[in-house]
Amino acid sequence: EVQLVESGGGLVKPGGSLRLSCAASGFTFSKAWMSWVRQAPGKGLEWIGRIRSKSDGGTTDYAAPVKGRFTISRDDSKNTLYLQMNSLKTEDTALYYCTTERERGFRGYSFDYWGQGTLVTVSS
Amino acid sequence: DIQMTQSPSSLSASVGDRVTITCRASQSISSYLNWYQQKAGKAPKLLIYAASSLQSGVPSTFSGSGSGTDFTLTISSLQPEDFATYYCQQSYSTPYTFGQGTKLEIK
Numbered sequence: 001e002v003q004l005v006e007s008g009g010g011l012v013k014p015g016g017s018l019r020l021s022c023a024a025s026g027f028t029f030s031k032a033w034m035s036w037v038r039q040a041p042g043k044g045l046e047w048i049g050r051i052r053s054k055s056d057g058g059t060t061d062y063a064a065p066v067k068g069r070f071t072i073s074r075d076d077s078k079n080t081l082y083l084q085m086n087s088l089k090t091e092d093t094a095l096y097y098c099t100t101e102r103e104r105g106f107r108g109y110s111f112d113y114w115g116q117g118t119l120v121t122v123s124s
Numbered sequence: 125d126i127q128m129t130q131s132p133s134s135l136s137a138s139v140g141d142r143v144t145i146t147c148r149a150s151q152s153i154s155s156y157l158n159w160y161q162q163k164a165g166k167a168p169k170l171l172i173y174a175a176s177s178l179q180s181g182v183p184s185t186f187s188g189s190g191s192g193t194d195f196t197l198t199i200s201s202l203q204p205e206d207f208a209t210y211y212c213q214q215s216y217s218t219p220y221t222f223g224q225g226t227k228l229e230i231k
Binding site: 035037044045046047050061062063064097104107108109110111112114115116117 | 125154155156157158160162167168169170173174177179211213215216218219220221222223224225
């Protein structure tokens with residue numbers, strides 16, 4: 001059974017930093033592309049970035065609102081995905097989900113499995 | 125960035141009804157369109173990928189269609205467990221973007 005368990009959320013002041021973790025099990029994590037998606041309270045879903053598998057280069061892509069402030073990384077030896085968040089703003093307050101990003105051949109990608117999310121609150 | 129617009133934003137329907145939700149992309153995205161269901165307090169769940177392919181384990185009452193810029197999600201006969209919020213999402217190019225959501229409520 002695939003499991004994704006996020007942790008590390010909490011209350012942080014504007015300008016502060018936080019590191020989220022996502023522990024994965026039930027699949028070959030090292031081969032997986034992984035994404036982070038967030039959801040502000042009462043709002044919709046927002047993709048914030050992804051990391052490819054090391055065999056596909058291990059490179060990252062980010063959405064504009066977080067580029068330069070957030071960093072996605074992975075430790076395949078620990079089956080863990082990370083999201084380092086710096087220079088946090090009040091608008092970063094959200095529930096942060098990690099997801100698996102599955103390639104569908106020539107038919108795009110889909111977020112097949114999701115964690116339960118970890119809440120980040122940025123407030124003074 | 126590709127903008128995704130869903131309609132309606134909310135919808136009231138009864139058990140047994142046939143329901144259709146529409147998603148429009150700001151540019152052609154071929155069939156690179158996914159649909160998710162999110163129940164209150166839960167993570168989203170993939171229903172349909174590549175516009176019309178049913179994810180494993182999803183009831184056949186759900187179906188998707190469309191290509192280019194216009195897409196639909198249809199629930200052929202609403203069940204009590206289908207009342208939730210539905211999101212479309214394009215995977216044509218990053219940044220991946222979602223529609224604003226359609227909240228399906230019980231009439």
